[in-house]
Amino acid sequence: MKKITLGALTLLLITTACRDDSYTLSTESTPNLVTPALHTRVSDSQSPLTGIVEAYPCLQGSSIYFGNYVNNTLSVFYGFYNVQDGNIVGDNNREVSLPVGKYNIVYWGTPKYEEPIHTTPAIDEPGLSIGSDLSKLYFGLRQYNKDTTYIPVYDLVHTNKEVNIGQEDLEANMERVVAGLKVIVKTKNNAVINSNITDMQVLIGGIAEKINLYTAEPENKTKTVKFDLVRSVDNTEMSNAMVMVFPSAPNPLLTLLITLKDGSVHTLSKNLESTLVANTRLTVNIVIGDIFAGGSSGNFTIDNWNESSETIEFPVVD
Structure with a gap:
């Protein structure tokens, strides 16, 4: 605006x-x-x-x-x-x-x-x-x-x-009347992000398509918002500056797209237990293991403004 x-x-x-x-x-x-x-x-x-x-x-x-x-x-x-x-x-x-x-x-x-x-x-x-x-x-x-x-x-x-x-x-x-979302991706033990990773993008689903000009009520919570993650200077994490989205449906689907140098794209997806409601800010911390070599699974912890959190396990991605 x-x-x-x-x-x-x-x-x-x-x-x-x-x-x-x-x-x-x-x-x-x-x-x-x-x-x-x-x-x-x-x-x-x-x-x-x-x-x-x-x-x-x-x-x-x-x-x-x-x-x-x-x-x-x-x-x-x-x-x-x-x-x-x-x-x-x-x-x-x-x-x-x-x-x-x-x-x-x-x-x-x-x-x-x-x-x-x-x-x-x-x-x-x-x-x-x-x-x-x-x-x-x-x-x-x-x-x-x-x-x-x-x-x-x-x-x-x-x-x-x-x-x-x-x-x-x-x-x-x-x-x-909007919600804030920040995603931070790290490796176990805060190691350097694998150099084979070229890009990461986040998709968050269940987002309202529009809000009413008079009432500010959100409608049609079916859309997906996309944004990029940026590698830190010390190469230990990838994250985004806070993004704003219209409120979401309950338990929206969060998807992490990881692109490798060979052009292949690996996908991690989970429905959040939290809901993106107006005037809330959610930080999603994603910890990835050795997901490209059949290793252990990743997980992410979600913290919002009032310090509540949840942990969601990712499946292994070969």
Whole structure:
């Protein structure tokens, strides 16, 4: 949801999205507008948010998109803010400007992460028009061009809140609606990773295909997200920066694809006992034995934010 990835200009030119045809608004200039301040927090930690925030004004008590006034003219352009410690910063913002009255504001944001995260997340965005019903629109996974798997998504937070423009600022305690996943592969006794291994990829199945723009509820938990593991400098492990995914079905299937120099691909798969739910972060530690010479099996231990863990045994892979 960051500025460079949302494709705001493209999005705002698309006006063919789902629309309530019985709803009409005047697009004439309106001089009596109020531009409220914005204050945001991430509710799981109760800390001020730093990152990007979008604000979609809807009619009071509904999911019908009202629009936003830009240069005193009603437009499809939603509010867009750079935020630091919960408050607006910088000059590259498109603030919410509305006539006095009550509105339902739908907030989406992308917090800035302190630790490294996946560098190329992506989502598919819906078309948007004045009068669109946001409850019928979705943010969706974006598919890789070369296969049927999908790209990890952004770290996304969301909330809806009524506001009385003219009397109240925009304030929102936002909740994370995605799960984080990190995979670390090591050998027994922390030995050097076999030089015969050229690549490792992780597939995580049972991931929701989309989340609702209005409610943030995930739907169709049938898709598979793929990401690469990178070899460490000391060559003792392969891992990924934290990736974000939409929530999963119970016990999603995790698959490790190991590619050798001869081009052969070895596969290790197990259903996790854990489920990837919103606002959880899961670390999967995979220990591989001598799996290419008919040796002992591997195993991986799963630790989430509250320190719980599980161990799953891999079969021997010749």
